[in-house]
Amino acid sequence: MSDTNRTVAPRPGDEVAIELSDVHKWYGEFHVLKGINLSVARGERIVICGPSGSGKSTLIRCINRLEEHQRGKIVVDGVELTNNLKNIDAVRRDVGMVFQHFNLFPHLTVLENCTLAPIWVRKMPKAQAEEIAMKYLKRVRIPDQANKYPGQLSGGQQQRVAIARSLCMSPKVMLFDEPTSALDPEMIKEVLDVMIGLANEGMTMICVTHEMGFARTVANRVIFMDRGEIVEQNEPLEFFNNPQSERTKLFLSQILAH
Amino acid sequence: MAISRNLGNPAPQAPRRSLINDPNARAVFFQILVLGGVALLGWYLVTNVLENLARQNIATGFSFLDREASFAIGESLIAYSPANSYSHALLVGFLNTIKVAVLGIVLATILGTIIGIARLSSNFLVAKLASAFVEIVRNIPVLLQLFFWYAVIGESLPNPRQALNPIPGVFLSNRGMKIPALADDPIWIWVGLSILVAIVGVWFLARWARKRQEATGQQFPIVLASIGVLIAVPLLTWLAGGAPTALDVPELQGFNFRGGSNMSPEFAALLVGLTVYTSSFIAEIVRSGIRAVNWGQTEAASALGLHRGTILRLVVLPQALRIIVPPTTSQYLNLTKNSSLAVAIGYPDLVSVANTTLNQTGQAIEAVAIMMTVYLTISLGISLFMNWYNKHIALVER
Numbered sequence: 067m068s069d070t071n072r073t074v075a076p077r078p079g080d081e082v083a084i085e086l087s088d089v090h091k092w093y094g095e096f097h098v099l100k101g102i103n104l105s106v107a108r109g110e111r112i113v114i115c116g117p118s119g120s121g122k123s124t125l126i127r128c129i130n131r132l133e134e135h136q137r138g139k140i141v142v143d144g145v146e147l148t149n150n151l152k153n154i155d156a157v158r159r160d161v162g163m164v165f166q167h168f169n170l171f172p173h174l175t176v177l178e179n180c181t182l183a184p185i186w187v188r189k190m191p192k193a194q195a196e197e198i199a200m201k202y203l204k205r206v207r208i209p210d211q212a213n214k215y216p217g218q219l220s221g222g223q224q225q226r227v228a229i230a231r232s233l234c235m236s237p238k239v240m241l242f243d244e245p246t247s248a249l250d251p252e253m254i255k256e257v258l259d260v261m262i263g264l265a266n267e268g269m270t271m272i273c274v275t276h277e278m279g280f281a282r283t284v285a286n287r288v289i290f291m292d293r294g295e296i297v298e299q300n301e302p303l304e305f306f307n308n309p310q311s312e313r314t315k316l317f318l319s320q321i322l323a324h
Numbered sequence: 325m326a327i328s329r330n331l332g333n334p335a336p337q338a339p340r341r342s343l344i345n346d347p348n349a350r351a352v353f354f355q356i357l358v359l360g361g362v363a364l365l366g367w368y369l370v371t372n373v374l375e376n377l378a379r380q381n382i383a384t385g386f387s388f389l390d391r392e393a394s395f396a397i398g399e400s401l402i403a404y405s406p407a408n409s410y411s412h413a414l415l416v417g418f419l420n421t422i423k424v425a426v427l428g429i430v431l432a433t434i435l436g437t438i439i440g441i442a443r444l445s446s447n448f449l450v451a452k453l454a455s456a457f458v459e460i461v462r463n464i465p466v467l468l469q470l471f472f473w474y475a476v477i478g479e480s481l482p483n484p485r486q487a488l489n490p491i492p493g494v495f496l497s498n499r500g501m502k503i504p505a506l507a508d509d510p511i512w513i514w515v516g517l518s519i520l521v522a523i524v525g526v527w528f529l530a531r532w533a534r535k536r537q538e539a540t541g542q543q544f545p546i547v548l549a550s551i552g553v554l555i556a557v558p559l560l561t562w563l564a565g566g567a568p569t570a571l572d573v574p575e576l577q578g579f580n581f582r583g584g585s586n587m588s589p590e591f592a593a594l595l596v597g598l599t600v601y602t603s604s605f606i607a608e609i610v611r612s613g614i615r616a617v618n619w620g621q622t623e624a625a626s627a628l629g630l631h632r633g634t635i636l637r638l639v640v641l642p643q644a645l646r647i648i649v650p651p652t653t654s655q656y657l658n659l660t661k662n663s664s665l666a667v668a669i670g671y672p673d674l675v676s677v678a679n680t681t682l683n684q685t686g687q688a689i690e691a692v693a694i695m696m697t698v699y700l701t702i703s704l705g706i707s708l709f710m711n712w713y714n715k716h717i718a719l720v721e722r
Binding site: 182186 | 540541625631
């Protein structure tokens, strides 16, 4: 770990939303996360980038326990992630996640995709859940598709439904795992627009993405990961204009080359 | 190349071909030839059979069905005596086939689903035991398995005089399992009716619970409540009727038992054999169906805070079912058709009865035709039902 690591303190608001300290994870022999320290403030918007296999997806998947970390401590909104199922439930209720491949439920309509969790997890009356779902579907600008099935929508529309589905649980934190990398180029903008809208409303967000334009305009902080470590983190302007480490420079030159 | 050749003869005229080189003419010729051959063969077979039957003084046609069967049948769902007609005997065989097929399908589905899910268990012992079961059972011919179960029941159980008596009134011997039957009492009809009432009640209860959840979000312990209703209503009816406890208990008389109800060793062996054999295939189908549902579905549902049971019920199984249903239909058909192996261990199914009929009357073609028609009808019936069900659960896409 380089010493640039602790130089940037979380700024927007002082309340800490997520705290990772010395998080390690192994897949068998393979050491995926090598002592990650990260503190995310409420309302902060973080973009994580890095070459494939650097552990960035694994990192955010640890935050809602889709992956289990083996050492260190992860605290989300005051709740520590341990083997305690109650804690895991509490964290998952408040942390939304958007996946690269959308993962909508193909046997349910768009509306049912959105109401499933509020009805079964929040024990909400169906009418109320549908009202909330329609509110968020309007916000991602596809209320007219509510009764269609995911297979009938374009990739961009599906990803917007996936975002609406997460928002229906009124999460305090949103995790985005390469939300635009499975999309056709002309559909990336419609998804990014929705994400920018969320950011402007003050949502705490962690995005794994290679959309550097998005990182420049939206992020408070950009984190560069390589081989399971946070190599460098800085505010976007400094990060892009004045990268410190060689690995960051190499990575940026590769992805900004075209 | 084609271009340069075309340059050679610019206006290709309709070439003159002899009929022998015309593909259409050839096709028609060979079709006529084949059709003629088949017709000739058919004519030869039919006339031959008719001639042979006439020589043996056997009349063709189905009139033999009304004659007296004059053979006994070991077990029957309906009243039967050797004085009844062949058609009645065949009906007994048909019902016996249906009995073992229906019970076998239900049990194999339950056992197969449990073993299929067990094979996916993260518990090492459970998963390995389930794998071992599947690999052993599905790799041994079903006929051998029937012999095995028949031998197990016949050899390992004592004769009726030393019958095992695990529970009072229940006797296990090599003549089958005897259990007490309910003594004649009008109250049992009422209890039966009250069970039907309870089932209807549970249906309404489930509907009410779903409506209430939609309206208020409160969830109702529907499974426990349903079990409660299904037990309480018949129980109350029984108590209201004076709680009769008279039973027709089997008793040893001479060399065998009298009274009570019986499950014959043949039926038990056939049912166990078919169930176990088919369940190993269904287990693999269930496992592959669940596996085929993208892991991302489970992850997305977990990320939303849903619990494992809810995820399996609302997200994974509905998607797995559409993969599971078509091959399971084939297994149901296989089980039904395999039940014809009953003849090997002496269970009086349709094939067994029709075979006896055939031997006694010599009406081979008619008897075999009846069997084939019946199995075809049953199988197509199962297919139709399962196709309807499959359509019902199919996924809407584009």
